[in-house]
Amino acid sequence: MSRTSVVEKWVDEAAALTRPSRTVWCDGSKAEYDGLVEAMLRDGTLLPLNSRTYPNCYLHRSHPQDVARTEQLTYICAGARDDAGPTNNWMSPADAKAKATPWFRGSMRSRTMYVIPYLMGPAGSAMSRVGVMVTDSEYVVASMHLMTRVGPVAIQHMRGDDDFIAGLHSIGDLSPDRRLILHFPDEKLIWSVGSGYGGNALLGKKCHALRIGSSQARQEGWLAEHMLIIGVEDPEGRVTYLAAAMPSASGKTNLAMVVSSLPGWRAWTLGDDIAWMWVDAHGQLRAINPERGFFGVAPNTSPKTNPNGTTMVRSNTIFTNVALTPSGEPWWEGLTPEPPAGLVDWQGRPWQPASGPAAHPNSRFTVLASQCPSIAPNWEDPQGVPISGLIFGSRRSAVIPLVFEAFDWTHGVFLGSAMSTETTAAITGKVGVVRRDPMAMLPFCGYNMAEYFAHWLGIGQRLSKPPRIFRVNWFRRDADGSFLWPGYGENMRVLKWMVERIRGTARADETPIGSIPAPGSLDLQGLAMPADRLARALRVDSAEWSSALDDLGEFYGQFGQRLPAPISKTLAATRRKLGAA
Numbered sequence: 001m002s003r004t005s006v007v008e009k010w011v012d013e014a015a016a017l018t019r020p021s022r023t024v025w026c027d028g029s030k031a032e033y034d035g036l037v038e039a040m041l042r043d044g045t046l047l048p049l050n051s052r053t054y055p056n057c058y059l060h061r062s063h064p065q066d067v068a069r070t071e072q073l074t075y076i077c078a079g080a081r082d083d084a085g086p087t088n089n090w091m092s093p094a095d096a097k098a099k100a101t102p103w104f105r106g107s108m109r110s111r112t113m114y115v116i117p118y119l120m121g122p123a124g125s126a127m128s129r130v131g132v133m134v135t136d137s138e139y140v141v142a143s144m145h146l147m148t149r150v151g152p153v154a155i156q157h158m159r160g161d162d163d164f165i166a167g168l169h170s171i172g173d174l175s176p177d178r179r180l181i182l183h184f185p186d187e188k189l190i191w192s193v194g195s196g197y198g199g200n201a202l203l204g205k206k207c208h209a210l211r212i213g214s215s216q217a218r219q220e221g222w223l224a225e226h227m228l229i230i231g232v233e234d235p236e237g238r239v240t241y242l243a244a245a246m247p248s249a250s251g252k253t254n255l256a257m258v259v260s261s262l263p264g265w266r267a268w269t270l271g272d273d274i275a276w277m278w279v280d281a282h283g284q285l286r287a288i289n290p291e292r293g294f295f296g297v298a299p300n301t302s303p304k305t306n307p308n309g310t311t312m313v314r315s316n317t318i319f320t321n322v323a324l325t326p327s328g329e330p331w332w333e334g335l336t337p338e339p340p341a342g343l344v345d346w347q348g349r350p351w352q353p354a355s356g357p358a359a360h361p362n363s364r365f366t367v368l369a370s371q372c373p374s375i376a377p378n379w380e381d382p383q384g385v386p387i388s389g390l391i392f393g394s395r396r397s398a399v400i401p402l403v404f405e406a407f408d409w410t411h412g413v414f415l416g417s418a419m420s421t422e423t424t425a426a427i428t429g430k431v432g433v434v435r436r437d438p439m440a441m442l443p444f445c446g447y448n449m450a451e452y453f454a455h456w457l458g459i460g461q462r463l464s465k466p467p468r469i470f471r472v473n474w475f476r477r478d479a480d481g482s483f484l485w486p487g488y489g490e491n492m493r494v495l496k497w498m499v500e501r502i503r504g505t506a507r508a509d510e511t512p513i514g515s516i517p518a519p520g521s522l523d524l525q526g527l528a529m530p531a532d533r534l535a536r537a538l539r540v541d542s543a544e545w546s547s548a549l550d551d552l553g554e555f556y557g558q559f560g561q562r563l564p565a566p567i568s569k570t571l572a573a574t575r576r577k578l579g580a581a
């Protein structure tokens with residue numbers, strides 16, 4: 001592989017700091033992957049699964065304190081605190097390096113340092129970007145093989161000697177006390193130490209494609225978003241592409257590969273987590289998925305909730321922290337209605353129902369996207385796909401209607417900025433707490449979020465026909481605690497309404513917060529959904545919204561003068577409309 005002198009110099013510096021016993025340059029080949037798997041089977045990092053029912057599938061059990069993203073240990077190390085903004089943790093670059101350097105010093109002694117050149121985005125795309133990460137974890141190398149395009153293809157896409165994001169990763173001693181995930185946007189640099197967990201350690205994903213990516217996107221005039229990409233095909237074979245932002249572990253992977261309950265309608269999968277989007281020469285928003293695979297949440301993935309996902313992980317998959325059946329198959333809560341007898345839990349102990357879930361709530365599967373039965377034939381098109389609609393979805397048991405549409409781009413950016421959600425097991429900390437999560441980017445925006453809102457508004461001005469913007473909430477509950485909307489395959493009904501809104505054929509009723517489906521415009525054929533239940537799913541309660549907007553106003557307050565005027569004006573206008581309603 002040809003390596004540029006800048007890459008080599010950086011790798012030498014990493015080795016001088018971490019002192020590995022040897023350095024291996026990864027080529028991304030199958031032989032390399034197989035060799036890594038073999039080594040991990042030998043040392044117990046991987047356990048084999050049933051080779052008849054789950055061929056080439058393996059189980060990895062992580063350190064029990066290294067099971068999710070650790071946002072409190074994740075920092076944007078920009079020049080000034082204000083550049084990171086009030087929603088990010090900030091450290092000066094010098095302080096961050098001073099703190100983490102001792103944990104990297106000699107951390108790879110008597111271990112191998114793997115150098116992973118990786119490409120984010122399809123080969124041949126002008127949007128694709130290169131990273132070079134080093135790591136001392138074979139699990140990370142194998143996972144990077146599945147999640148990114150590793151090897152010479154990466155180096156070939158460099159547009160200059162220093163056109164790469166450098167990533168220094170070491171598992172250190174896996175202690176949360178010596179763990180930091182540090183981003184240096186001005187130096188195109190990531191440092192991650194003390195964790196082997198996907199979101200902390202597969203540096204192409206959250207660190208590069210979102211945090212550093214969003215900061216580059218602002219400078220260069222594009223968008224790096226926490227969004228799935230899906231193509232919705234109607235019975236005539238016309239495909240409409242949508243991108244949807246949703247917080248971690250809130251049904252994004254399920255929606256990305258949804259199997260439609262509506263005859264004649266189907267969905268094509270292009271990505272399940274990240275979209276890079278830009279305005280083309282005709283003023284059209286286009287998107288690529290920078291990733292090559294899926295790092296999905298296992299619990300609640302089942303033939304009912306995600307049939308394609310369940311099929312896709314039956315071969316060539318690395319499972320992390322799931323439970324194990326006596327016949328060597330992976331298992332997680334929700335996979336089957338009843339847990340099989342004789343389960344071993346995610347920590348390798350005989351499972352007792354009283355001891356909590358058998359699979360960790362944030363247990364995962366890692367698998368190539370090409371294995372998904374609904375993968376779109378054009379998912380690696382270097383030109384990306386044209387995006388006609390954007391969706392902001394969150395997990396809220398109250399207040400937020402099933403679906404509504406923004407009045408225009410600015411109002412849509414406001415709705416995205418106003419998102420809040422109930423926390424999940426994808427991050428360490430309390431589950432089920434409502435927190436603000438604008439555009440599902442709270443943990444991933446690499447700069448001041450007020451500037452991020454302004455950047456979104458600016459993109460709108462360059463679009464000749466801005467995508468319609470929708471807000472969804474599959475998780476609203478009725479007074480008896482049940483979900484008001486059945487979700488999963490039935491979500492296609494909502495997607496169909498969006499497609500028809502984009503085409504100008506579906507009707508909507510205006511409310512103070514946006515336009516909800518007019519009675520009869522959401523296709524409910526074959527679904528036992530009483531009209532009053534749908535009305536409760538779509539209800540806009542003025543009192544609830546007024547108090548939600550008070551909370552939003554407080555959130556905005558921390559941005560001070562940096563908050564773009566169109567956002568505060570839209571908040572004020574919404575308040576007025578609610579007052580008048």
Ligand code: OXD
Binds near residue numbers: 069198199247
């Ligand atoms: C993920 C996440 O892993 O958002 O995609 O945490």
Ligand code: MN
Binds near residue numbers: 248249
């Ligand atoms: Mn995600």
